[in-house]
Amino acid sequence: MLSFIIRRLLIIIPMALLVVTLTWGLVRIAPGNFYSAEKKLPPAVEANIRKKYGLDKPWYTQYGMMMSNIVRGDFGDSLKYQGQSVNEIIRRHLPYSAVIGLLGYLLALAIGLTAGTVAALKQNSGFDYGSMSLAMLGLSVPNFVLGPILVLIFSFWLYLLPPGRWGGFSGIVLPVITLSAIYAAYIARLTRAGMLEVMRSDYIRTARAKGLDEKTVLLRHAIRGGLIPVLSFTGPALAALLAGTVVVEKVFAIPGLGNIFIQAVLNRDEPLILGVVAFLSILIMIFNLIVDIAYGFLDPRIRYE
Amino acid sequence: MAENIEIVKGASLWRDAWRRLRRNKLAMFGLGVIAFMIVAVIIGPAIIKWTTGYTYDFIPTDRDLVKAMPPSFRHLMGTDDAGRDIFARVLQGGRISLMVGVISTTVSLIIGVSYGATAGYLGGRIDNLMMRIVDILYSIPYILIVIVLLSVFGGPSTPEWIQWLSTTLGGAGNQGLSQIFLLFFALGLVSWLTMARVVRGQILSLKNQEFVLAAKATGVSTFGIIFRHLVPNALGPVIVYATLTVPSVMLTEAFLSYLGLGVQPPYASWGSLASDGVKNIAIFPWQLLFPGLTMALTLFSLNFLGDGLRDALDPQTRKF
Numbered sequence: 001m002l003s004f005i006i007r008r009l010l011i012i013i014p015m016a017l018l019v020v021t022l023t024w025g026l027v028r029i030a031p032g033n034f035y036s037a038e039k040k041l042p043p044a045v046e047a048n049i050r051k052k053y054g055l056d057k058p059w060y061t062q063y064g065m066m067m068s069n070i071v072r073g074d075f076g077d078s079l080k081y082q083g084q085s086v087n088e089i090i091r092r093h094l095p096y097s098a099v100i101g102l103l104g105y106l107l108a109l110a111i112g113l114t115a116g117t118v119a120a121l122k123q124n125s126g127f128d129y130g131s132m133s134l135a136m137l138g139l140s141v142p143n144f145v146l147g148p149i150l151v152l153i154f155s156f157w158l159y160l161l162p163p164g165r166w167g168g169f170s171g172i173v174l175p176v177i178t179l180s181a182i183y184a185a186y187i188a189r190l191t192r193a194g195m196l197e198v199m200r201s202d203y204i205r206t207a208r209a210k211g212l213d214e215k216t217v218l219l220r221h222a223i224r225g226g227l228i229p230v231l232s233f234t235g236p237a238l239a240a241l242l243a244g245t246v247v248v249e250k251v252f253a254i255p256g257l258g259n260i261f262i263q264a265v266l267n268r269d270e271p272l273i274l275g276v277v278a279f280l281s282i283l284i285m286i287f288n289l290i291v292d293i294a295y296g297f298l299d300p301r302i303r304y305e
Numbered sequence: 306m307a308e309n310i311e312i313v314k315g316a317s318l319w320r321d322a323w324r325r326l327r328r329n330k331l332a333m334f335g336l337g338v339i340a341f342m343i344v345a346v347i348i349g350p351a352i353i354k355w356t357t358g359y360t361y362d363f364i365p366t367d368r369d370l371v372k373a374m375p376p377s378f379r380h381l382m383g384t385d386d387a388g389r390d391i392f393a394r395v396l397q398g399g400r401i402s403l404m405v406g407v408i409s410t411t412v413s414l415i416i417g418v419s420y421g422a423t424a425g426y427l428g429g430r431i432d433n434l435m436m437r438i439v440d441i442l443y444s445i446p447y448i449l450i451v452i453v454l455l456s457v458f459g460g461p462s463t464p465e466w467i468q469w470l471s472t473t474l475g476g477a478g479n480q481g482l483s484q485i486f487l488l489f490f491a492l493g494l495v496s497w498l499t500m501a502r503v504v505r506g507q508i509l510s511l512k513n514q515e516f517v518l519a520a521k522a523t524g525v526s527t528f529g530i531i532f533r534h535l536v537p538n539a540l541g542p543v544i545v546y547a548t549l550t551v552p553s554v555m556l557t558e559a560f561l562s563y564l565g566l567g568v569q570p571p572y573a574s575w576g577s578l579a580s581d582g583v584k585n586i587a588i589f590p591w592q593l594l595f596p597g598l599t600m601a602l603t604l605f606s607l608n609f610l611g612d613g614l615r616d617a618l619d620p621q622t623r624k625f
Binding site: 015016018019022023026027029030136137139140141142144145148149151152156236246247250251261262265266273277280281284285 | 440441443444445446448449450452453456457552556559560563564576579580583586587590593594597600601602604605608609612
C-alpha cells in the first residue's frame with residue numbers, strides 16, 4: 001500500500017511537467033502573443049520587455065529556462081499583472097474558488113446521496129420518479145441560465161439575497177446553490193444506480209441471511225458499495241470545483257481562480273496559464289490518488305500491490 | 306397467397322432494443338421532442354419569414370421598433386435590443402445548436418472509437434502508452450485547445466473542406482459561418498477522450514472471444530478485425546454514450562458562446578442567445594427565458610433518450 005502511494009506520488013511530477021510542456025506548446029502554436037494587443041507598443045519598448053523576459057532567445061533556450069524554473073516551483077511573473085508572481089496570484093485567488101467549490105460540493109453530496117439512496121430503496125415510487133426527473137432537469141439547465149434565474153427570483157423579486165458581492169454568508173448562498181445543482185444531479189443518479197446494483201448483490205443477501213436488521217444492512221454494508229461510483233466521480237469533480245468554475249464566478253462576480261485562468265488564456269499571459277494548468281493537473285492527480293486509496297477502505301475486495 | 310405469408314423476422318438485438326425503448330414513456334417523449342425540434346429548426350425559419358417577414362438578422366428600419374419588446378402576438382418570444390424577433394433567432398439558433406450536437410459528436414465518435422479500439426485490441430505497451438496520452442490530455446484545459454484550434458485554423462487559414470461544408474449545410478459561404486463550423490470540429494476534437502475509454506473497455510472484454518480467434522485464423526488483417534468484427538459488437542455502449550455526448554457538447558458550445566468565444570453575431574445559437582439575455586435579465590427577462598428554456602427542454606429530452614437507449618440496448622446493466 002505504502003509503495004503504491006509513493007509510486008503514484010512520484011509519477012505526478014513528470015506527468016505535471018509533461019502537461020506543462022504540452023500546454024506551453026499549445027500557447028506557442030497559436031498565432032499572436034501577449035504583445036499583439038490592439039494598442040501596439042513602440043518597437044524599442046517591446047524589444048526591451050522581450051529581453052527582460054528572455055523572449056529574444058531561441059525557443060529551446062526559453063523552454064529550458066522556463067522548465068528549470070518551474071521544477072524549482074517558480075512560475076515567474078505574470079505578464080498582465082506586472083510585478084506579481086504567478087504563485088502569489090494563485091494563492092490570492094484560490095480561497096474564493098475553494099470556499100465556493102467546497103461548500104457547493106458538500107451541498108451536492110448531501111442532496112445527491114440522500115435523494116439517490118431513498119430513490120433506490122423505494123424504486124419506482126413517486127419519490128423515485130420525482131427526484132430523478134428533477135436530477136435530469138439539473139443536468140439539462142446550463143448554470144449560466146440557472147444562476148441569473150435564481151438572481152432574478154431571490155434578488156430582484158423577493159429581495160432576499162444579494163445578487164453578487166463577496167463577503168458574509170448571504171453573498172455565497174446563490175453561487176453555492178448554482179454550483180451544486182448539476183453535481184447534486186450527477187451524484188443522485190450515480191448513487192441510485194450504485195445502490196440498486198449493490199442491493200441485489202450476494203453480500204447483501206448474506207448480511208440479511210445472518211439476521212442483521214435492515215438499518216445495519218443499509219448503513220454498514222450497502223452504502224459502502226453503493227458509494228464507489230460516486231467516489232470515482234468525486235476526485236476530478238472536486239479538483240475542478242476547488243480550482244474554480246468560470247461560469248459561476250462570472251455570473252456572481254467572484255474573483256476566483258477560474259476567472260483568472262480564462263482571463264489569462266484570453267490575454268495570452270503565458271506564465272499565468274502554465275502556473276494554473278500545472279496547479280490544476282497536480283490537484284487532479286492528487287485527488288485521483290486519494291480516491292484510489294479510499295476505494296480500498298470502501299471495498300475490501302480492492303487491494304493495491 | 307402472398308398476403309398470407311407472414312415473414313418471421315428473427316428477434317435481433319436492434320428489434321428487441323426498439324421494442325424495449327418504445328415501452329419507455331420518458332424516452333419516447335424525449336424522442337418526440339427531438340424529432341419536433343429538428344423539424345422546427347429545418348422548416349421554422351422559412352415559415353416565420355413567410356408569415357411575418359422576420360428573419361434571424363432582420364433589424365427593423367423604423368427607429369421606434371429598434372428596441373426590446375415583450376412577447377406579443379406579433380413577436381411570440383419578444384425582441385432583443387436591436388428589435389430582432391427572438392422566435393426567429395431561436396429557430397435559427399437551434400440549427401446551429403443541433404448541428405453542434407451532431408457534427409461534434411460525429412467527430413468525437415470517429416476519433417474516440419478508432420483510438421479506443423486500436424488501444425484495446427493491440428494491448429500491452431501500445432495500449433499503456435495510448436491511454437497515458439489520454440490521461441495527460443484530460444489534464445489540459447479543453448478551452449485552451451479550442452482557442453488554439455480556432456486561432457490557428459481561423460480566418461483566412463480555414464481549411465477548404467470546412468468552407469465547403471459550411472456552404473453546403475449552412476447555405477451561405479461566408480467567413481462567419483465557416484468559423485462556426487470550425488468551432489464544431491474543435492469541440493469534437495476535445496470531447497473524444499471519454500469515448501476512447503468506453504470503447505477500449507468494451508474491446509478489452511471482447512477481444513479474447515472465439516469470433517476474433519476465428520477471424521484471425523482465416524487471415525483477416527488487424528485493421529479488419531478491429532473495424533469489421535470488434536467495433537460493430539461494441540456499438541451498443543457507443544451509441545448510448547454518443548447520445549449523452551450530444552447534450553454535453555451543446556452545453557460546452559453554450560459556455561464558449563457565453564465567454565464570447567463561440568458563435569458570433571449575426572448568427573446565434575441557443576447558448577449565445579441565452580448569454581445575450583443574461584445581460585438584460587432584470588429588465589427584459591424573456592430574452593433569457595425563451596432561449597434558455599428551449600435549450601433546457603432539448604437537453605432534457607436528449608438525456609432521457611440516452612438513458613432509455615442504455616436500458617434498451619444493455620438490459621443486463623439496467624439500472625433505471
